Amino acid sequence: MEDLTQKILESVDEQRGRMKEIADKIWELAELGGKEFESSAMLMDELERGGFAVERGLVGKSPGTGAACDMPTAFKATLGDDGGPSVGIMLEYDALPNGHSCGHNLIAAAGLSAALALRSVFDKIPGRLVVMGTPAEEGGAPGKTEILHAGHFGNLDAVIMAHPSDRWNTGSRFLSIVQPKGGGIVFRGAPSHASSEPERGRSALDAVLVFCNGIEFLREHVRDGSRLHYVITNGGEAPNIVPDFASVNIYVRSEYPDELERIKKRVDDIIRGASLITDTTYEYEWDFPWYSPIKAPAFYALVEECAGIAGVARDEFIDYDSFGSTDAGNVGLEFPLVHLDFRIAPLGTNWHSGDSAEASRSEEGVCGMIKASKAMALSLYRIVADPGVREKIKKDFVSGKNG
Ligand SMILES: [Zn+2]
Structure with a gap:
């Protein structure tokens, strides 16, 4: 089978200018959780132009489970069809009250760029790519858990997203x-x-x-x-x-x-x-808790190897346990997940601050975003193309779930 690695890398590079425009536009809009109307519309338009079938807004009862969702700024974009491996990319695009100080504008652009670069794979290999637009990670509206409970994710062999940080990391633990x-x-x-x-x-x-x-x-x-x-x-x-x-x-x-x-x-x-x-x-009423994802060592190793191909040196990966939390954790209890941290600012940069907001529209931010996009696209390509890779990832997940 033809090796598509080079083609994927070139595709991400070709889209760099457009992805920077999108990341900057989302940064300027700085829409709060549940109100990301313009940001999500822009992403949906790009995916539609890229040949994805897009469900615009996840509102009402899910056809799959009958469970209700009320998220007009969430979306699901699908490429390919059933009957092969199924992989997912999650996008976030919500800001905090002090702007894009968590860099979710770059999460959106990195995921979008990876999704568009994977089109060549799904032209040649049967399978399905689901791009899930997930609002309000920082609060303000229901997020990934409700989308998950409504069954919109379907059944995935693997799911990935990339989050800006002051370091590279694949397996940081989160707090519930x-x-x-x-x-x-x-x-x-x-x-x-x-x-x-x-x-x-x-x-x-x-x-x-x-x-x-x-x-x-x-x-x-x-x-x-x-x-x-x-x-x-x-x-x-x-x-x-x-x-x-x-x-x-x-x-x-x-x-x-x-x-x-x-x-x-x-x-x-x-x-x-x-x-x-x-x-x-x-x-008051408690929201549904978020938990830490199941550990996925083989998936982490795969993403780190692919990040290496994208130009990230091995020693740029720094082990640490985040004391943050994310609704991606709940998705990682259902499917093998990598929440890839990618570096956009010097180690030790204060997050949710003016410094991290500036980094989220900096040249360093775009460089990190491009490398993360390549790492995600190459990883999902290998998962789709190689049953052996899928098997290893599944084995970790099953043993993590049981123990
Ligand atoms: Zn964040």
Whole structure:
């Protein structure tokens, strides 16, 4: 069979200018999670032009499972057909309130570029490539978990995405995380004149403060490798009005899924306690937790080898365990996953900051994105072309799932 390696590499290089334009445009738009209308439309248009069949917006009941999705900025683009291996690429394109400081504009461009470069493979080998547009990784709307539960991923032999970083890495572990849906935890009390009739007021802000204190006391009694962090998102309007509305948002994370569950129950108790102490009411609902993916050593090795072909030196790969979390983790519990970190900035660069936002539209950012795109495309090419590679990846996944 003809070796398509060179063709894939050339294809990524040829598209470099266009991919930079797309990455920069998404950077400028900086659309928040669930509101990435222009960014996702641009990606869908490119994929359609590239010959993909695109489901624009994952809204309503999934034909496969009947489960509902409500994500107008999610999409599914498919190339090829059933009857051969099936592989996936995930794109993200949401910004944070301080812009593209996590570089998801480059995730989108790297994945798009890899997908377009793989067209030559699917012309020659039976199989299917699914490009999944996954909104709101940073919060704000349901993300990959809902797409997964609705069955849109189908059945994949492997799935990959590339995330910008200050280093290259294939197998970093993530923390499990659970967070309340939407605006976090809401407390409601009763307003009154804070000075002339304080006895008539019930302060929702007091409830938030008691809650925060409860979390601080809990912090000492959680297993190492756990994290609790919160922000007060509404603390009232004026000192002379007893606040009848206040809200707080919290993320609970842990290395251990069972510890996450235990901490979550204690947070439930703290919320109830805060409401009882302050005679207020509360509303919240936990979102579905995200977990760490199943380890995929053979897939990691394959991607590292392909990154080498794309010009990444072996010593640029740095082992580390991220203390972040991602909804890609849940996808990695269903299918073999590589969440490839690629370097766009010097080691030690502060993430979610102005520095990482600048790196996400820098020349170094584009260089990293191109190499990541080549590494992803070559890896998926080998998975599709070589049953032996697929078998090794599957073996790891099955033993990881069982043990
Ligand atoms: Zn990110």
